[in-house]
Each structure stands twice: as structure tokens, then as C-alpha cells.
Amino acid sequence: MAGSVSPKKGKRRLSAEMNVVPYIDVMLVLLVIFMVTAPLMTQGIDVELPQATAETLSADDEPLTLFVSARGEYFLDAGGDAKKALEDQTVIDRVGAILRNKPQTMVLIRADKGVKYDRVANGMSLLQAAGAAKIGFVTDAPTVPRAASAKPERG
Amino acid sequence: MLNNKWFVCATLAVAAIATGCSSTGDKNANAPADAVSPTSTSQGGVATSAGGKSTGASTPASAQSIVYFDFDSSDLKAESKDVVAAWARYLTANPTSKAQLQGNTDERGTREYNLSLGERRSAAVSAALQSAGVSASQLELTSNGEEKPVAMGHDEASWSQNRRVEIVGQ
């Protein structure tokens, strides 16, 4: 092989310009691939969403939510009295008991958008005092676009 | 595998020889000397009730009143010959005197079995005394099983002192 190449080199003159045509070919092919796959990828995300929500609803991973009302009162979705505003100490006792017996419980704060910031901060410190290492925030905003994006899928 | 087996056998054999040596060594050392004090203290309760009848003077000394045994055995050992002979002399010379043979065991094994083993040991001493001319009516056999140890340890040194028949003159 090497022997057959070197005589050719000697015969031809070297061209100073670069041949870009193959590069353009490759780029076009790549472009087409991305154009085709891009919409597929976004569809994939949309399909996975409902599965993810189904998993979080399983009984074992039921999160514990601290609700903060517009007036700054605290409510917990464990204790059988979700409508009763709770004292700070009761929040610590309950969340503490739950985390001691089921340490993997996810703790969420769901605050009204009109609530004063310091009530949320206080709620967080109560949860931390009860032993919650990680606290998740639930806001109302994301629920609107998610519902809207779900519609075209059915259509 | 085969090598392992040989190794285990060899170790066991060495261990057996070692314990055998040490236990006989213990007994030779302990029987005459140490046995005196534990026996007299442990006998406190019984001796007071029996003490009145005993003719003190010619009864063999308490050191000469204990017969020791091997583990789970009721065979008299050669070293016990002197004890048996001394008591045989005393009992044949005093045909009205009596002796209680109290069998004891070490703590190993169940209490119920050891109660019977203690009795078997006192029966072995009784047989030896009778073959030396002592009348059966002079002997009373009892067993304490493992209930009355003189040494409280959980090792061969204690166990070898507890496997015994005490001969108590009455």
C-alpha cells in the first residue's frame, strides 16, 4: 500500500484550497437528523410526565405537607384535622414523630401566594427543628401550564 | 479436606494430652493439701448435726476422706486407694460406727443426670469399701449431684475438685 501511494504523491501537484463539499454534506445530514429527532424528544418528555406523577402517589412515599394559609396559619395533612390551625409546638411534635418513625418521608411546604414571607420562613424553621433535613416547596404556578400542555395530547 | 481432618485429629489429640496432664497434675497437687479447707467449710451444716456421734479420735482425717473422679466417670482411680484403705480399716475396726458417702459432680451436664451420677460415684466407693470387708449396713449413700461444689470456677481446675465423694463419719 505505502509503496503505491508515494509515487502518486510525487506526480500530482498539491492543491492549496480545502475541499469543503464533504463537510457540507455531513452537516446537512446532521441537520436533518436533529430536525427529525428534536420533535420526538419533546414528545418523549410529555409522555413520561404522567408516569412520574403516578409514582409519587404510591402510599409509601406519601409526602407530608405543611400548608401555610393566607393568614399565616399552619395546617398539616396528617393528624386527621386538616382544617384546624396548629400551634408551632404541635407542628414540631407531629413532624418530629413522623420523621422519627419514617425517616424517608418527604416534607413539603405549600404556602398561599399572599402569605407573609416570615411565616413561611418560620414554618421552615419549625420543620427543621422537627428534624427535616430536606424541605420541598410547592407553588401553585406550575399547575396551570401543565394542565394546558396536557390538552393537545388528548386531541 | 483430608489434610484438614488430620490436622483436627492431631490438634484434638494434643489438646487431650495437655488437659489430661494438667488435670492429673492439679489433682496430685490439690487433693491432699487444698481439699482440707473447702471440705470442712462446706460440711459445716452437716457436720454439726453429725458431729456428736463421731468418735473423732480414730476417724481418718478429712484430707483422707475425699475420693476424686474423672469427668462423667465413677471408676475409682489408683490414687484413691489410700483413702478407701484408711476408711476400710477404721470401719472394720469399729463395726458400730457408720459413714455417709456423699457423691458430687461438676456443673457440666444436667442437674438430674448429675444427681444420679453422684449416687453412682458413692456406690462405687461403697463397693470398694465392702470388698475391703466393711458391712453394707455401716454405709449410707447420698448424692448432692452438682448442687454442692467446693470450687465455684467454670474451668477444669474447679471441676476436678468438685467431682468427688466425701466420706463423712457418723
Add this chain to the structure above:
Amino acid sequence: MLRRLLTGCLLIASLAAQADLDITVVGGSKRAQPIAVVPFQQAPGGAVDVAQIVAADLDRSGQFLSLARADMKGFDPLPVTEPQVDYRTWRALGQEALVIGQVQILPGGGAKTTAELYDVFRTQKIMTIEATATRATEWRSMAHKVADQIYEKLTGTKGIFDTRIAYVTSIQTGGRRQFKLIWADADGENPREIARSFEPLLSPSWSPDGRRIAYVTFEDGRSKIIIQTPATGEYVTFLGEKGINSAPSWTPDGTKLVVTLSFQKNADIYVIDLATKSRRRLTDSFAIDTSPTVSADGRTVAFLSDRSGTAQIYTMSIDGGEAKRLTFEGRRNEQPRFSPDGKTLALVNYNGSGYRIGLVDIATGVMRLVSDGPLDEGPSFAPNSAVVIYTRQGSSGAELATVSTDGSIRQRLRHTGDVREPAWAPYTKP
């Protein structure tokens, strides 16, 4: 894990304050079932906190882990009746079962407990439990009955919380060793003395109706078999033959006692009729035959014999006949005990290095060792045949230990001085 240790420590502390026998769970089930026993609605002035005893019983079994009362504090008011049960709360607390109840005080110091057991995940009531006490002294027993019913419902095995255990203690007092035969509740509470002596007490054995106990004394340095009614203290010296009188064991119908006597030269097994005292010699060998036990159907006697040269277990018809060797494993096998259900024979096995408790499956003949040794002895079955209590040599003297027949759950029962010779009483007939 830490919580488990802490509750264990609390349990010991609370028992130590009240009872002489300290019980520790040393090896619980791999996955103890979480159960919440909510304080029962109970008028002040009750003899005991019923729910607390129920929770302690379940914890002690090693198969349950009760929810700490401190963890219920934030959830006041706690449920007392079914409509007040919020499953979400108990699920959040990681509990699988929930017990609520109320205690109604009856005139004369008695009480009636009505409790309910719930499945937290299936969100449904499993059962309603009722138990009564006619006197203030029966409150603990009432609480144990509630725990027994919960245990049986959730595990499928009959509970043994409302049972009693007899044991012998040996304490050095003023240069002398004092022996006491004691019976106490299975949780170590309520210890009552049956007999005391400066001579050893041995081999307690309960009659099948649980009303009488036979045991061996050494008054005057000679063994005797006593039969006593612990409730009244009445006793009779049943046997006091020359030689050994030992190892009493009752026939399941309660009419005869199988014992070891040596008045005919050597330890042999005899069957003695309790009413007539007529005796029948069962074994006649030059070997030691002792430690008889009668099978649940009353037809077979198992006993220790060293007729082969070493102690092994043999069986024989209670009417006599040929003795059949049962054990061949290990160097020695001693002290057989038939289980009340007739399926298992417990024994003491010696394999050359230590004495351990073995369980022989009677149908297959297979033996399993369930204790660690090196000086274990005196096995006695709990009346549900699922637990064996025995004596072991602890770091500070002889102590009792229990092991579930599958070997998984273990308890240690310690007492001042030595404690040994356990005998688990049968379920007392109502």
C-alpha cells in the same frame, strides 16, 4: 436501631424498678412489625395503665415494635372509637397496625377492657377484643389477655403473655446459700414464693391444669418429691424413698407422676399413680435412667439413659416394653422435654465443646441446635410450643434465656444471684 436500644433500656429500667426478674430482648425478629397502641380511655385510679402493658408485651415478643408514647403527643386527641381513627395519620407514622380501646372500671376493683385492632394499610378494623378482671390484682392479667389476642391475630401463633413461669433462685446470704422456688408472670412481674430452703431445690414441674407444681427438695440432705398448690401454699411430701427421688414429670391427664427413684439400687424410671400412690417400674437397667418426659398423647415416655456408655435419649411406651434409642447426634444428649403440641422434643446436647439446647422434630428425627452454650440446660416449653426457656451460664452467674423454636428471637432473664430450673406453666384452664 438506636431507638430499639433506647426502648430496650427503658424497658429494663421500668422492670428493674418493680420486679426481681429483668428481661432483655437480645435478638429480635429481622423486621419487627410497627404497631401503635394508643393509650386506652381509662378513668383515673385504675390499677395499671392497660395499654402500656399491652405495648410492653408486644415489644418483648421481639416481633413487634410499639410506637413510643412521646411520638403520639402531637396527635391529641387520640382516637378512642372507630370514627375517630384517621388512617392517614398512622400511615404517616409508619405504623402497620393500630390498637385503640377503653377500660371500664367495675364495682369491686374489677374492670372490662374493650379494644379494637386496625389494619392501617387496608384501612379496616381487624377485630374487637374484650377482656375482664374481677379484682384489682387481675388487671395485669387482663392486659396480657388483650396482648395475647392481638399477638395471635397478627402472627397466627397463640400468645403467651398471660402465662406464668416457675424458677429457682440461689442467693448467697451470710455465708449460706439460700434457694427459693418462685413463680412469676411471664413478664417477670408479680413474683411469689413457693418454697425456700438452705438446701437445693430442683426440677419444678407443673401439673397439666397449672394448679399444682411438683419439685425436689433436699431437706435433711436427702432428696424428696413435693407436690404443692402454689395458690394456697398447701403441699405434701409425695415421695421420700431411700436414695434418689427426682425428676418428676406429669402425665397429660394429670393422674400420674413419672419419676426417677433409686431405692432398688440404681436410678430407674417409675410411674406413680397420684391417687393410689401405686407404683410401676418402667426401666430396669444397670445404667442411669432419669429425666422422664411424657408425650402430649400420654402414650410415650422419653428419658435419659447411659446404657450405651454415654447419656442418650430413649423412648418407651408408658406401659413398658422395649426402650428405643432416639438420639445419635453429638456425644451426649440429656434432659428430654416433649412440647405441649407433641411435635418437638427439646433436649440438652453435648457435642464435645459445649452443652446446648437442641430441638428434635419427632416426625423426621432431625435435630436443630437453638442455643449457644457452653453450659445450657433445663429446657422447658412455653404452652404455645413456640418458645423454649432454659438456663445458661451468664457473665454474672446462672441466668434464664428464651429462644423461639425457629431460633430467631432471644431473651435474657436475669436475677440477683443465680436463677435456674425454669418451668413454664401451661395455660390455666378457665
